C-alpha cells in the first residue's frame with residue numbers, strides 16, 4: 001500500500017447563500033520518500049486538498065490514508081513550511097525551534113542536541129540566542145524548516161514556502177530544503193505557482209484543472225533530473241522541454257477558466 005493514499009475526494013464549501021465545489025473526484029498516491037508538487041491555476045483547489053490531507057478540513061466525501069491509517073485519526077505526523085515563517089518574535093531562535101518538542105513533551109537533552117545539530121547543518125550555527133527580527137527572510141525560513149523537522153513529521157507540507165523570497169535566496173533555499181529532506185528520507189508535498197520550482201524539486205508534478213478542481217495530469221520527472229539538485233536540474237538540457245509541456249497545459253487550463 002502507498003505511503004499516502006488520497007481516495008475519491010470531493011469537497012464543497014457551503015455558505016448561507018452559496019455552494020462552491022472546490023474538488024471533485026481526486027484520487028492520487030504518494031510513495032514514502034517521494035517529493036511531489038501540486039500545480040494549477042488559481043482556485044483549482046490546491047490549498048483545499050492540502051488542508052484535507054493535513055486533516056484541517058473534513059472532505060465532503062472521500063478518505064485520506066497515511067501509513068495505513070486514516071488521517072482523521074492519526075496524530076503528529078504532519079509538518080508544515082509555509083510562506084510566512086510564523087516564528088514567535090519574542091522568543092530566541094533556540095526557543096522557537098524547541099517549541100514543538102516542548103509542546104509535544106518530547107524535549108530532552110538528546111532531542112535538543114539533534115535540533116541544534118540540524119540548525120548547524122543548515123548553516124545557522126551561532127544564531128541560537130538571536131531573535132527572529134535579527135535574521136533575514138531566507139534565514140528565518142531555514143529556522144522554520146528546522147523547527148518542523150525536529151518533531152520528526154512523516155509528511156511535510158510545503159505551501160509556497162519560497163514565494164516571498166528574493167530569487168537568488170529562493171534558488172539556494174530550494175537546494176537546501178531538497179537536500180535536507182532527501183537526507184532525512186522525508187516525504188513532501190509542495191504547493192506552488194512556479195512551474196520551474198515544481199520541476200526542479202519534484203519526483204512527480206500533479207497538475208490540477210479548475211472549476212471544480214480535478215487532477216488533470218501527472219508528470220513523472222525524468223531520472224536524469226531527479227538525481228540532481230534543483231539548481232542543477234534547472235540547468236539540465238531536459239528541463240526546458242518539460243517546462244514547455246507543462247506551460248502549454250497550464251495555459252490551456254487558464255484559458256478554459258476565462
Ligand SMILES: Nc1ncnc2c1ncn2[C@@H]1O[C@H](COP(=O)(O)OP(=O)(O)OP(=O)(O)O)[C@@H](O)[C@H]1O
Nearest residue numbers: 013014020021022041042043044045046047048049
Ligand atoms: N473557506 C472557503 N469558503 C468558500 N469557498 C472557498 C473557501 N476556501 C476556498 N474556497 C473556494 O474553493 C475553490 C478552491 O480554492 P483553493 O484556495 O483551494 O484553491 P487554490 O488552488 O489553492 O488557489 P490559489 O492558487 O489562488 O491559492 C475556490 O473557488 C475558492 O474560492
